[in-house]
Amino acid sequence: MKLSGVKFDCKHFRGTIPCKPNKQHNVQCDNCPYYEKWEKHILIIKLGAMGDVIRTTPLVVKYRELYENVHFTWLTDFPDVLPPSDIQDILKPTAFNLEKIKNRTFDIAINLDKEEEACQLLADVDANEKYGFIWNNGHLDAATPAAEHKIITGLFDHISIKNTKSYPEEVFEICHLKFNLEEYLLNYNKSIAEKWQGLLKEKANGRKIVGLNTGCGNRWLTRLWPNDYWIQFINLLDHDKVLPVLLGGPQEDEKNTWLAKQTQAWYPGTFSLEEFISLTSNLDAVVTQVSMMMHIAVGHKTPMVLMNNIFNKHEFEMYNRGVIVEPETGCDCYYGNKCKRSRSCMFDLRPETVMNEVNQLLKI
Template sequence: MSDLNGITVHADCRHFRGDIPCRPNKAHGYVCQDCPSYAPAQQRILLIKLGAIGDVIRTTPLLRRLRQEYPGCYITWLTLTPAILPQQEVDEILKFDFASALQLMARRFDIAINLDKEKEACALLLKVEAGRKFGYTLRETDGVPWPHNEQANHKFLTGVFDQLSLQNQKPYVQEIFELCGFDFQGEEYVFDTHDDKGYNWSALPTGRPRIGLNTGCGDRWTTRLWSDEKWVALITQLQQAGYAPVLLGGEAEDARNRRLHADTGAAYLGTFPLPQFINLLHQMDGIVTQVTMAMHISIALRKPTILMNNIFNPYEFDLYGRGQLVQPDKQCVCFYRGSCQLGTSCMEDLPAEKVLAAVQASVPV
C-alpha cells in the first residue's frame, strides 16, 4: 500500500493499472481505500510462449497448474498471437514487440518461464529479473539457445537431435510441465469456445453426428497432405455410415473444399475469422485433422480427435483419451521433413477405411 497526496493506492492489486483507471473504478466507482475488489498479487509470473498458434494453445494447461501451485498469482503472457489466449484466465497479455520487451526488462518477477528456443525469447529470459527461471536462455558466449535449468535438458535435446526426438515417448504437454518442475496430471487446455458471440450455424446439417474434416496442413510440412481422391473416399464412406461430413479450413483450403463439396455434397460453409472458426469446430461431434492448428483447437475444445499423422513422433500428441491417432500402413521415412524423400508421400498409404474405423470407434452413430 502506498499513500500519494493523502490518497491510498494499492499498486500491488491485480486490478491496478497505473496508466488508466482499473475495472472496479470504472464499473463501480471504487477507490483503493476500502475497495471490496482489492486482490493483492501474491506472486508475479512471466510466461514466454511466442508462437505458433497451435503451440500457444497447447501450452495453456500450464495455467491450471500455476493457479493451483500459486493461488493469487498474477500471470503475464508474452506471445505473437494474443487473440488466441483465454482473456479471463491471463491477467496480462502482451504482444511480442520492442515496447513489450523493453518494459518487461524493467520489471521483476517471482517466476519467469520461456518455452521457446527462438533467440529473441531466450535473450529476454536472460535479461529479465526473476527469482526463479525455467526453460531456455541465451548463452552469452556464443549466442545460442541453451537450457536454463536441468529439467529443461530433455525437451532441449529432443529438439536438436532427431535420434533423441524419435526415441521420445513423452507428450509435449508432459514435457513442458516437467521443464517447469511439475508432474503432469492430465490438466486440460484452457480455451474459449466463443459461444457468447451468438454465431448463426443454421446452415449446418442436423440429425446425424457432424464430423469436421480439416483438409489442409499448412505450407511448411506438405508431406502431410492427403489427396482429393482420399478425401472423396472418406466423405462417401462417412455419408454411407450415417455421418454428416463438414469441410473445414482457411483460405489455403478454400479451393479444395469447394471441389470436395461439389463432388460429394459434403457441407461447406466457407472461411471465417479465427474466433468464428473456433466456434464452428465447437459445433462438431468429432474432427478429422492433420497435425495443424485445427488439431490443437479440437483437443482444446475436448472433441474426439482423429489425428492423421505420418512425419511426427506419435507420442508427442496427447488426445486426452478422446479420439484416435491413425498413420499410414507404410512406415514414414521423412521424420520432420517438408518434402518426401521417396517422391510420393506415405499419406497416400493411409486408407480412408482406416480413418472411418477411427471415427466410428470415437463417435458412434
C-alpha cells in the same frame, strides 16, 4: 490521499483508471475491503507457432491450481488464441512491450521458444525463478537442467524419435511441475459459437457433425492426405447419420470447394480466426492431419481422428478423446518436408481405416 497509499499490488489495480471496487462502491485503498494481493507474477514467453501457443496453456491451469491469485503476462505472436479472462496481460513482441517486460519484476519467468531473441529476453528479465531456454555465452542453453532434454531432442532426430512424452508433459517438466492432464485454454467468441450452433443444427437435421480439416500448412506438405482419399472417405460415411463439414483457411479454399462438388460434404467457406474457432466449437468429431485444427479440437474437447506420419505420435496429448492413425508402412521422413519415397506413405493410410475410427468415436 497520498500516492504512497495506493496498493499497486492489488489484483483490482488497473494502472491509470479507477478499479472496479472504486467504481461500484466508492472505496479507496486505505479503506477498501476488496483488497486482494497478487500472490505470484508469472511471465510466459511462447511466441509461436499458433498451435504450440494453444498447447502451452495447461501451464496457466496448473499455476492457478497452485496459487490463489496469479497475474500472468504472456508474450506471443498470436494473442487472439489466448483467453483474456485467464491471462491478464497478453502482449505481442513489439519494442514497446519488450521494454515493459524488462522493467517489471516477476516471481517466475518461463521461455519455451529456442530462438535467440526469446532466450535473450529470459536472460535479461528480472525474475526470482527462470525456466526453459536461455541465452548463454552466445548460444542456446537451459535455464535449469530440466530443459536440457528438450534442447537435445530438437538437435538430434535419432534421440527425438525415441521420446515417449507428450508436449505438455515435457513443458511441465521444464517448469519443474507434474502434468496431470490439465486441459487447454482457448479463446473463442461464445455469441458467434451460438450462431453457428443454430446453423449447423439446422443443416445437420439430427445427424452428427464431423469437421474435415483438409489442409496442413506449407511447412511440412508431406503430411497431406491425397485428395482422392478424402473423396473416398467422405463417400464411405453414412450420410443418413453424419454431416461432413469441410474446414480450412484460404489455402484450402480451392480444394474444399472442389471436394464439396465431388461429394455430399458441406463447405461453409473461409473465415477469420475468431469465426473459425467459434464455428468449430460445435463439432461432434474432427478428422485432421497434424495442424492448427488439431490443437483447436483439443481445446474444444472434441473427439478427434488425427492422421500422423512424419512426427513422433507421443508428442500429441489426446486426453483420451481421440485416436492417432498412421500409414501401415510407416514413414521414412521424420520431421521431413520432402518425401523420400516415390509414392507418399500417406497413400498407405486407407480411407476405410479413418472411416472406421470415426464411426467408433461417434458410436454409429
